[in-house]
Amino acid sequence: MRDFEYEAPITLAAAIELAGKHNSSARMLAGGTDLIDQVRVGRLAPDMLIDVKKIAELNVLEHSSFGLRLGAAVPCYQVYGHCGIVSDYAALADSCRIIGGVQIQSRASVGGNLCNSGPAADSIPSLIALEAVALIAGPKGRREVAVEDFCTGPGKNVLAAGELLVELKFPARVANSGSHYRRFIPRNEMDIAVVGVGASVVLNDAKDKFVSARISLGAVAPTPLFAKAAGDGLAGQPVNDDSIAKAAAAAKVIAKPITDMRGTAEFRMHITGVLVERALKAAVARAKGEHVDCKVGH
Amino acid sequence: MAKKRVVTTTLNGNQTEFLCEPRQTLLEVLRDNLDLTGTKEGCSNGNCGACTVILNGRPVDSCLVLAVEAEGATLRTIEGVATAAGLDPIQKAFLEGAALQCGICTPGFIMQSEWFLSQNPKPTEDEIRFNLAGNLCRCTGYDKIVRSVQDAATTWQDHYMKNCHEKGCH
Numbered sequence: 001m002r003d004f005e006y007e008a009p010i011t012l013a014a015a016i017e018l019a020g021k022h023n024s025s026a027r028m029l030a031g032g033t034d035l036i037d038q039v040r041v042g043r044l045a046p047d048m049l050i051d052v053k054k055i056a057e058l059n060v061l062e063h064s065s066f067g068l069r070l071g072a073a074v075p076c077y078q079v080y081g082h083c084g085i086v087s088d089y090a091a092l093a094d095s096c097r098i099i100g101g102v103q104i105q106s107r108a109s110v111g112g113n114l115c116n117s118g119p120a121a122d123s124i125p126s127l128i129a130l131e132a133v134a135l136i137a138g139p140k141g142r143r144e145v146a147v148e149d150f151c152t153g154p155g156k157n158v159l160a161a162g163e164l165l166v167e168l169k170f171p172a173r174v175a176n177s178g179s180h181y182r183r184f185i186p187r188n189e190m191d192i193a194v195v196g197v198g199a200s201v202v203l204n205d206a207k208d209k210f211v212s213a214r215i216s217l218g219a220v221a222p223t224p225l226f227a228k229a230a231g232d233g234l235a236g237q238p239v240n241d242d243s244i245a246k247a248a249a250a251a252k253v254i255a256k257p258i259t260d261m262r263g264t265a266e267f268r269m270h271i272t273g274v275l276v277e278r279a280l281k282a283a284v285a286r287a288k289g290e291h292v293d294c295k296v297g298h
Numbered sequence: 299m300a301k302k303r304v305v306t307t308t309l310n311g312n313q314t315e316f317l318c319e320p321r322q323t324l325l326e327v328l329r330d331n332l333d334l335t336g337t338k339e340g341c342s343n344g345n346c347g348a349c350t351v352i353l354n355g356r357p358v359d360s361c362l363v364l365a366v367e368a369e370g371a372t373l374r375t376i377e378g379v380a381t382a383a384g385l386d387p388i389q390k391a392f393l394e395g396a397a398l399q400c401g402i403c404t405p406g407f408i409m410q411s412e413w414f415l416s417q418n419p420k421p422t423e424d425e426i427r428f429n430l431a432g433n434l435c436r437c438t439g440y441d442k443i444v445r446s447v448q449d450a451a452t453t454w455q456d457h458y459m460k461n462c463h464e465k466g467c468h
Contacts, residue, residue: 002321003299003300004300004320008369029364031362032364033344036362037343039321040342041343049320051364053367100344101430101433102410103350103357103359103410103432104359104432107358188431189428189431
């Protein structure tokens, strides 16, 4: 593997200073499950890896009445092992359970998945559906970016040289809400999404109408997409197959899939509609109180 | 060239120091610096699980860990599984169930299965298969592996339950 330096600062300030010194030749190392492979094959050529796992702010995992704070370095297994996340932010737990196998989940973080900015990243549609905001720190201070505005192209995002993702902030979940993420892959596990869909819904007290909905799509464009109009169109609509099918049709309008080894554009377009319907129905079932099993430590 | 680092770990119960470059993976250091060649290199990109080791109580692909990250860590490799008293139950089950042919994937399967049974001593077949999704075997077709893990769980349930109580799992 390419020669590089390694540092593991314990403060955010030290990490930012190090990143500033090395400018664009430094990369942040969290779980390393994408980064180490990319350096090994030569896709990335950093001179410095900054291990961020010892920085307290990046290990925050705090669920309260104010919402959820998820440090950028928290690994997937801690996300789906957290019963508060499993019950209130179920889509995120769904994503973390299917990113790689158990070995990958021991290390890979949601923050790393976002910063890697892959079009098919499994956690990003869930982050968008759950209204996550990225807290970024850098030499000029802190700023916040909505996750749907974070990725700018395959492997590209809004982080400037010297900046790093600190945490993801999620608003508190309201009553009668539910969320789900699902993807299509030809295998049962360990594969890259052909299409991935995140959905989050809020229902009225009678649970027969949508109050609001957010739908997000992965692997059908250069970046994960927020299907805002499709979700907004559900507000006030009855919960039935017809309204859900209309939302799926509306979501497909913004999909711009390509044909590659994992599927043709035509197939991806079709699957997008199917998955939006299924993700919405599963989110509705959860909003109606369907229990999501939480096994601590699994 | 980046300066070499001294890394101190607890490896299979023994305090172990090694010298490594930042660019060396844990897999490379285990095999090339420490001569612990039981851990195998398969794909080197996190797909096959042949290099699975237990790092601070969690299974990881050692090809996707930098050796310098292991500073202060507790590590367990396939060399630490059998004791002076003999093979671990999961190793016996793999032997008796013929759960291997060429054997390259076996250390990874053993590490992952042993860890899994310590967390979940009474798994369903589905849970076993899900847990082993990150381990590839190109010889056996998986059924004998899954059956061996089931056998280990049934035959040695007392062993795993005891382990489980001691380690505080559920």
